[in-house]
Amino acid sequence: MTLWTATEAAKATGGRVTTDWTVGGVSIDTRTIQPGDLFVALKAARDGHDFVAQALEKGAGAALVSRVPDGVPEDAPLLIVEDVQTGLEALGQAARARCSAQVVGVTGSVGKTSTKEMLASILEIQGKTHASVASYNNHWGVPLTLARMPRDAAFAVIEIGMNHPGEIGPLALQSKPHVALVTTVAAVHLEAFESVEGIAREKAAIFHGLAEGGVAIVNADVSTADILRTCAHKHASKTVDFGRKGTDYVLTDVTQGPDSVQAVAQVGDKTVSYDVRSAGTHFAMNALGALAASVEMGVDLDQAIAGLKNWTPVKGRGVREHIALPDGGQIELLDDSYNANPTSMEAALDVLAASQGTRRVAFLGDMKELGLREVAMHAEMAQATAMGQVDQVHCIGPLMRALHQALPEDKRGLWFETSAEMAAHLPDLIRAGDTVLAKGSLSMVLARIVDGLRKMGQGSALDP
Structure with missing residues (x-):
């Protein structure tokens, strides 16, 4: 074509x-x-x-x-x-203008990619759906996604991210979404923002780009929900919310299973149940946001719930797998190695704490771009509620040394500056029956830990 x-x-x-x-x-x-x-x-x-x-x-x-x-x-x-960048942007805007697809834009401090993929799973059974690849959500990723949009697409899902102030608004204007969703607001990229309130204002800029008659969807549970709502009311024809504190799409119950979560929500006068094929109660909230966006795009709620069943987490973002060991037994791997911030780290630890392994072991890497309190924020992870159920924590990176020192002695594992150094010791740290979490910012390359664990299953020597 x-x-x-x-x-x-x-x-x-x-x-x-x-x-x-x-x-x-x-x-x-x-x-x-x-x-x-x-x-x-x-x-x-x-x-x-x-x-x-x-x-x-x-x-x-x-x-x-x-x-x-x-x-x-x-x-x-x-x-x-x-200029090539400007040319790519122009190509993307022309693709957006010539296509009659219903477009949804997704941003948020945590859960953008998972929610984007959930939306794609829901919408693709309704019609031809185009979505951002991987995490292509920045100044070149968004126009590239738009430039790739087939002219006959029925739906498009555009992920929009940021590292600095002033990024989201221009990308939203390029995308012109009919529905814009903010998954959550959290302490991420604090190097570039003075406060979480500043982050909320930047996230809310996605509403600036709404097409005429557009719908804004706000997470009602975040402390900065009023900031999001204020911006939404200025730019959207309709504003709805979701979450436990929501009034439109209300999460009423979540049950954590070993490999999935079951959730109950109230939508108007209708009570609905839906399953999410990944452990972690935070995925139930992401899914509710995706369901809200789908319904606001005209999809029947029951059909949206049916489409959600096709979603599974993507590599490095909560994938769960079992690795058989050559000498017998197996380990369970929670691969959440793609990125990390305090909010997503606590969510991942919650999943680990709820697992059924003989031991619960975490390999945690530095969380980047947290600003002046970065050292303290790493140390504070020792106080996370889920830490009480974790048996051993191995720390990777200069910032994670603060957590290593703050941990109780019985939980304190090894500390190394790099994932490569830690990977060399995996055979001595892991045994059959363990459930193992790997999580850290992308630059910490926790994928080395994940790959090392998989090599243990192949009986291969590790390459440090």
Whole structure:
């Protein structure tokens, strides 16, 4: 299927094409580019222009560039614009304008990606659904997602994130969602914000981009709900809330099972039950937000609950797996290694505490971007309610040394500065019957712990 013709892309971006071409996708990475994609030569850690020749060799249909790169012939299929980032944004906005899909935007301090995936599971049984890949939610991820949107999509789910003030509003304006959802507000990115209230105002900026007649969905349980509501009332035609303190979509009961949670909610005069295929009561709240967004987009509530059953957590975000050990027995792995902040860390520890393992063991890495209180916030994790049910905690990173020192001696495991150093000791730290949690900020590479545990199941030597 043709996603963009040269003529359409040139009109959208105000650029110049060197020859006629068509493309069926859009890519920024030569490692994953598919034949027929438009390669976008963004400047990030490296200049994408250095990879245009490689992209064309791999079968790219064309490249979006600001100049003819070295080693690329003048008659190569190019779209030349003044600035590649601006060109990508223009392409995304043109894709959004030509598509009649119902669009939902999702942001929040925690739960964005899980909620986005839940929404995709619900909506894809209603019609052709386009959604952000992985966590493509930043200044290039959002326009890339929009530029990839098929013109015949019925629904689109756009994840919007931020690290600094002023990021969410422009991305929301590009996306123009019909429904915008804030999953929660928590102490994340405090390096860039003075307070949680500042974070709430930034999250609420998603409502600035609402399409005419748009609906704002607010988490009623967060302490900053009034900040969210104030912004929502300014920009939305309708504001609804969800949560235990909600009045529209009210979570009334959650039961934690070994591999799932069962929840009960009140929606108007209707009492409904729904299951979420992952342990963790926080997933019940994410799911309720997804159900609220779906219903506000016109999906029947019962059909939305049926679609939710198709959701499973994605890699590194709460995936649970069992690893058989060569000498007999098994361990249960809770892979929550993709990211971490105090709110999500406590939620993950709650899941670990509720597990049925002989021992409950945690490998915890630094939580980044917490600002001036970062050391104290790590130490305070020792007081988390769930810590009472955790048998041993191994800590990774300079900041996690504060937690290591604050832990009771009977729970205090090893401390290392890096995941690689800790991974080398896994065979001595884990035994059959354990339930093991791995969680930390992405830069702490807790995936090394996850991979090491899986290698134990293969009987392989660990590579530190």
